[in-house]
Amino acid sequence: MLSKKVCKFENLKMPPKILLNLTTGLEEGKAAYCRGLNGIFLPRNMVEWATENFAEEERLVSHELWHIISRNLEPAVRDEVYRVINYLPFGHRLDYPPLLKVMLGRGEGGNFANVVALCKLIYRSERFQTRTLPLWNTT
């Protein structure tokens, strides 16, 4: 699966080593992720899948390897590749809508229940106004 998307590139710029690192998982919600140009971070819970769920683990690491490949592509090439799946450069960072910002400003940042409730409220409000779920920005 991975190769079908990658094999066409004959001269990928890749780091000499790709490191598979182990973590507790507490730092990113027990999800796997990549950082830097060659770091893949696997939480303990996902590594333990490997004993009984090789196919899923292979799929996971293939996914993370693609992030390593794409991080090492020239920006223009990377944008072109992601355009295939309709991922386009946003051009600026996302920000939260004003109402959510107010709530977060009250120190609600760590309270997921409140934030989720507010997101649902915003979603219902947007639906009522027949608008799509907001991809917001302040710029």
Add this chain to the structure above:
Amino acid sequence: MEETGGHNAQEKQDVQQTSPQGTKELFFYKETVIVLGDVEGGKEILLKSDDYVLGLSDFEKAAKLQLAKVPSVEEFTLFQSSQVIPWEPKDLEVQNYFIEPMGPDLSIRIGRR
């Protein structure tokens, strides 16, 4: 913040090279190998204030640390890096039943050196 692609001098410094003893190397693409990383190498990556960290909102940083106050970038990266743990001997078997079997498949499909 947008990721940077390609390898310039600064980016090469961001590539960690260390791995624990007893690990095997899986050839992935030409000169590139996949290995199990050690704790120090993993920490070093996560301690960097890279585009990912700098692109996080205050809310995201607070939520990931489950704090009601906004952590500094330093506090955030320190917490992240502190979660890197060593591969245990039993984990090294991962190479046998996971990494190693992937090798021929990936190498053939992506291009062994």
